[in-house]
Amino acid sequence: MSTVGVDLGTSGVRVVAYDAAGQQIAAGAEKTNLQRPREGWVVFDAEAVLHTAESLVGSVAAQAADVGDQVRAIAFSSQGEAVIPVDRRGRALSLAPVGMDARGEPAVRAMAERLGAERVQHITGQPLNRMFSVYKIAAGDTAWRPPAARAYRAPSDFVASRWGAAPAIDWTCAARTGLFDVNATTWSAEVIAAAAVDAPWLADVPFSECVVSGTVIGTISAEVAERLGLSGATALVAGAHDQAASFVGAGGAAGSVSTFALGSSDCLTVETPQRPSGIAGTGFATYPWRPGRWLTLAGTAAGGWTLDWYAALTRLPDVNALLSESSSEPPPIIVLPYLAGSGTLDNDPTGRGAVIGLTLDLSRPQLTRAFLEAAGYELGSIVDAFTAADVPVGRIHAVGTGAANPSTLAVRASAAGVPLTPALGNASARGAGVLAGAGIGIFDLDDLPPITLGATARPDDETVEWYAQQRQTYRDLYGVLKPFNQRFEVQKGQPNYASPDPRNDARRC
Amino acid sequence: MDFLVGIDLGTTACKVTVVADDLTANTLTSAPYPISAPHRGWAEQDPLAWGEAVDSTVQRALDSARVVRHDQLTLSITGQMHSLVLLDANGRPARPAILWADRRATAECIMIENRIPDIAAITGNPPLPAFTLPQLLWVRSHEPDILSRAATVLLPKDYLRWRYTGRAATDWTDASGTGMLNSATRKWSARILSELEVDLGLLPSVADPVADGGIVETPASPALQGARTAIGVGDQFAEALSAGLTRAGDMAIILGTSAVVLGVSDHLVPGSFCHAQSDLWLRLDSLHAGGKSLQWLRDMLAPGEALTSFTSAAASALPGAHRLLFLPFLMGERGARGGGAPGAFVGLTTEHTRADLVRAVLEGVAFELRRLVQTRGTPLPTDVLTLKGGGAQNQLWCRIVSGVFGIPYRTTHRDAAYGAAMTAGVSRGWWPNWQSVPDLTDHPDESGLTDLDVLNDCYARYCTVVDALTPHL
Numbered sequence: 001m002s003t004v005g006v007d008l009g010t011s012g013v014r015v016v017a018y019d020a021a022g023q024q025i026a027a028g029a030e031k032t033n034l035q036r037p038r039e040g041w042v043v044f045d046a047e048a049v050l051h052t053a054e055s056l057v058g059s060v061a062a063q064a065a066d067v068g069d070q071v072r073a074i075a076f077s078s079q080g081e082a083v084i085p086v087d088r089r090g091r092a093l094s095l096a097p098v099g100m101d102a103r104g105e106p107a108v109r110a111m112a113e114r115l116g117a118e119r120v121q122h123i124t125g126q127p128l129n130r131m132f133s134v135y136k137i138a139a140g141d142t143a144w145r146p147p148a149a150r151a152y153r154a155p156s157d158f159v160a161s162r163w164g165a166a167p168a169i170d171w172t173c174a175a176r177t178g179l180f181d182v183n184a185t186t187w188s189a190e191v192i193a194a195a196a197v198d199a200p201w202l203a204d205v206p207f208s209e210c211v212v213s214g215t216v217i218g219t220i221s222a223e224v225a226e227r228l229g230l231s232g233a234t235a236l237v238a239g240a241h242d243q244a245a246s247f248v249g250a251g252g253a254a255g256s257v258s259t260f261a262l263g264s265s266d267c268l269t270v271e272t273p274q275r276p277s278g279i280a281g282t283g284f285a286t287y288p289w290r291p292g293r294w295l296t297l298a299g300t301a302a303g304g305w306t307l308d309w310y311a312a313l314t315r316l317p318d319v320n321a322l323l324s325e326s327s328s329e330p331p332p333i334i335v336l337p338y339l340a341g342s343g344t345l346d347n348d349p350t351g352r353g354a355v356i357g358l359t360l361d362l363s364r365p366q367l368t369r370a371f372l373e374a375a376g377y378e379l380g381s382i383v384d385a386f387t388a389a390d391v392p393v394g395r396i397h398a399v400g401t402g403a404a405n406p407s408t409l410a411v412r413a414s415a416a417g418v419p420l421t422p423a424l425g426n427a428s429a430r431g432a433g434v435l436a437g438a439g440i441g442i443f444d445l446d447d448l449p450p451i452t453l454g455a456t457a458r459p460d461d462e463t464v465e466w467y468a469q470q471r472q473t474y475r476d477l478y479g480v481l482k483p484f485n486q487r488f489e490v491q492k493g494q495p496n497y498a499s500p501d502p503r504n505d506a507r508r509c
Numbered sequence: 510m511d512f513l514v515g516i517d518l519g520t521t522a523c524k525v526t527v528v529a530d531d532l533t534a535n536t537l538t539s540a541p542y543p544i545s546a547p548h549r550g551w552a553e554q555d556p557l558a559w560g561e562a563v564d565s566t567v568q569r570a571l572d573s574a575r576v577v578r579h580d581q582l583t584l585s586i587t588g589q590m591h592s593l594v595l596l597d598a599n600g601r602p603a604r605p606a607i608l609w610a611d612r613r614a615t616a617e618c619i620m621i622e623n624r625i626p627d628i629a630a631i632t633g634n635p636p637l638p639a640f641t642l643p644q645l646l647w648v649r650s651h652e653p654d655i656l657s658r659a660a661t662v663l664l665p666k667d668y669l670r671w672r673y674t675g676r677a678a679t680d681w682t683d684a685s686g687t688g689m690l691n692s693a694t695r696k697w698s699a700r701i702l703s704e705l706e707v708d709l710g711l712l713p714s715v716a717d718p719v720a721d722g723g724i725v726e727t728p729a730s731p732a733l734q735g736a737r738t739a740i741g742v743g744d745q746f747a748e749a750l751s752a753g754l755t756r757a758g759d760m761a762i763i764l765g766t767s768a769v770v771l772g773v774s775d776h777l778v779p780g781s782f783c784h785a786q787s788d789l790w791l792r793l794d795s796l797h798a799g800g801k802s803l804q805w806l807r808d809m810l811a812p813g814e815a816l817t818s819f820t821s822a823a824a825s826a827l828p829g830a831h832r833l834l835f836l837p838f839l840m841g842e843r844g845a846r847g848g849g850a851p852g853a854f855v856g857l858t859t860e861h862t863r864a865d866l867v868r869a870v871l872e873g874v875a876f877e878l879r880r881l882v883q884t885r886g887t888p889l890p891t892d893v894l895t896l897k898g899g900g901a902q903n904q905l906w907c908r909i910v911s912g913v914f915g916i917p918y919r920t921t922h923r924d925a926a927y928g929a930a931m932t933a934g935v936s937r938g939w940w941p942n943w944q945s946v947p948d949l950t951d952h953p954d955e956s957g958l959t960d961l962d963v964l965n966d967c968y969a970r971y972c973t974v975v976d977a978l979t980p981h982l
Contacts, residue, residue: 313863352832353856
């Protein structure tokens with residue numbers, strides 16, 4: 001008897017089957033492609049992702065069957081913010097924009113004028129930012145409007161509904177649409193109405209029903225079950241936003257263990273028993289993942305994606321080839337990793353990346369290390385902000401592809417000034433698998449099987465002072481360049497909506 | 510036949526150009542001669558090695574140009590500026606030459622400024638370790654025995670001419686790079702020499718560059734025997750002359766490993782040196798990493814790829830490189846000057862491609878050159894900007910520079926050795942004055958001006974970022 005977690009990520013799909021002890025028994029993964037059809041747009045083909053997921057689930061089910069196991073339930077971990085307009089049969093009508101897609105900027109400004117950043121964040125728990133689904137929908141063409149569009153789906157409910165589930169979206173994925181009232185755990189009529197002033201189709205086209213993670217939302221259809229080699233009784237269970245799934249899958253716990261995901265984006269996820277009050281007025285994104293359990297997120301949108309970009313510039317085969325040549329010594333340069341807008345701390349979509357301190361003596365291995373350090377500097381700043389807000393972070397379990405390499409994790413730990421312990425395996429898929437098991441009663445979310453941890457990467461004693469100074473310089477440099485980036489946006493005729501005071505800015509993850 | 514012979518004593522090799530009376534030119538380059546660095550930051554060369562390289566190259570060049578013994582030759586030598594050559598009473602080098610690239614004389618520069626706070630107003634420039642005066646004072650402090658044996662202080666090109674003619678002299682262009690010349694009067698500054706207790710008897714006389722430098726008596730080639738010589742000019746001035754910079758407002762940019770702006774002024778302005786013409790001065794504004802910035806980016810992203818191929822990628826990027834800026838301070842200018850902006854890419858997004866990065870480097874170098882010129886008040890030409898050096902073979906870069914400055918451009922392959930030959934020509938009387946020397950004939954190219962507005966906007970942002978980052982890192 002096993003459960004399957006399907007991780008619908010930004011850069012690929014991973015499917016993992018777990019036994020009743022939470023141990024992996026089968027797995028499959030495949031990369032998916034992002035497209036950039038025009039400047040500022042970043043999209044994926046949802047139908048292709050569905051096809052990939054089906055292929056992988058079929059393969060994993062077959063692997064499980066080979067060891068005498070049968071898949072009993074499937075749940076999803078999904079990239080947030082991505083949104084898909086679908087027809088009456090749930091088929092994608094358009095390529096789907098991901099979080100980094102910038103088309104929603106005009107709608108964000110309109111929302112700022114109507115409700116204001118503070119009100120939006122109070123209701124949705126998310127900062128006012130173009131990354132969220134609502135602003136992309138508002139920018140949509142006819143494919144996004146009735147009569148063609150009959151519903152909007154996040155990747156998880158897009159796939160689940162195609163496999164036979166009732167249209168349902170868990171709270172965490174709903175929160176990443178930017179339309180979810182995190183306090184009432186329902187869609188926000190107020191935010192929808194505000195967005196519908198300019199995009200009336202938002203009031204006409206429904207989203208899926210909101211349910212708590214771990215809720216059974218249906219049984220796989222007979223046709224899909226047969227095609228994928230699954231039992232017709234396989235349950236489909238509401239999963240979670242990938243950061244939440246990673247938190248669950250990596251043993252996160254309020255006050256004692258937080259998770260730091262090193263994926264396409266970098267994100268620290270911290271749990272609290274209630275909505276954190278100490279961060280009111282900041283831009284931290286927060287949502288409940290189940291009653292009495294709130295997760296607060298902070299990070300940078302282009303974390304691992306920045307490394308992918310850098311590797312592509314060098315035309316090395318992949319990021320691993322790049323990282324293998326990283327310098328063992330700290331270089332005297334600083335990278336601001338805001339290649340898709342600033343980090344959560346500043347919630348500034350005008351933010352841009354920079355590499356500062358270049359000299360002829362600089363080597364590529366040093367530059368590579370500087371890109372790794374940037375993730376650490378940002379993490380260090382975020383931990384400081386949580387601490388200042390009296391939100392305990394506890395130990396940090398590192399998850400995602402970026403956590404698998406001990407030497408690069410050590411660089412990030414030193415740069416951040418905090419220990420990082422890798423949670424082995426795919427935390428995001430494991431979280432989904434655990435939620436699937438919880439849905440059918442195999443797992444108790446308050447008493448989950450233990451996870452396997454790797455060796456903790458601790459800050460190097462010899463570089464503690466150096467990195468403390470570098471973190472300060474990092475923050476200073478962002479402050480220096482911020483007005484410049486914002487001024488340029490204003491010059492382009494796009495007035496900046498962020499407050500001049502960084503402490504009052506909306507922040508995001 | 511009448512021939513002009515221009516010799517350029519570079520830092521790594523020498524070049525000889527022989528110009529016939531129909532202005533056809535033959536040019537040959539020597540094998541490289543070594544630079545020694547006995548200590549970190551030092552750079553020295555053996556003057557005797559210069560002589561050997563020049564002799565053999567001159568011989569080959571004359572043979573190549575079919576010069577024979579009875580032809581009339583006028584010789585002019587240009588060469589690396591600032592470097593210190595010390596000769597003993599027997600005319601032998603008392604020690605290896607200390608080159609302009611040598612950085613040992615830092616303390617001497619401080620001492621000079623303390624003793625003569627207004628020295629820049631006298632010479633045109635603050636003392637730098639590259640200059641002859643601090644080097645000479647370093648020898649006095651650290652090698653007093655050597656200085657006590659020294660009978661003559663010469664600059665490299667003057668050493669070579671002295672070697673041929675036996676006459677010790679220099680010209681006011683080269684002398685203005687020693688840190689000892691009064692650039693207004695074009696004479697050695699009595700005040701500087703007095704304050705620093707430098708013996709005037711060590712220094713050669715200062716003359717007009719086209720003045721008679723003597724007759725060649727110890728020739729490298731039989732054909733040189735009896736040749737006339739001109740005093741000559743320093744290499745940056747020979748570059749300027751070869752680019753036709755003979756009027757106030759004329760400007761050329763040399764896009765080499767470094768990037769240098771040469772601008773002519775009709776009055777002594779800060780940062781200028783004496784022009785070959787007695788009523789003009791030449792400003793030199795340099796950016797250490799010009800073409801070197803491109804090589805650096807190539808080495809970071811595509812080591813081993815040919816630079817031409819790597820750079821060609823920029824053709825597909827739009828002007829402004831999608832709002833990406835490059836600050837070309839890759840030589841540690843900030844540290845060396847005790848401040849300044851760091852080298853940087855600013856404005857990166859994941860949408861930037863390699864083409865954008867390359868274009869940003871080309872634009873960043875051009876922006877910084879304009880900023881240098883603007884900051885220092887160098888007058889801009891109204892008609893044409895002359896571009897030289899290896900980078901000038903890159904049409905896209907030329908268009909970018911032209912667009913950034915808002916001035917049509919022309920390019921020339923003429924170099925310092927050709928400029929030296931022109932010096933010989935004025936000295937010989939081929940032309941009555943500098944303005945009569947045949948100018949470059951290429952029609953100015955205006956194609957870069959189509960991007961003027963975009964580049965102007967980018968330049969304004971560039972300046973903002975440089976100012977913002979100046980106190981940081």
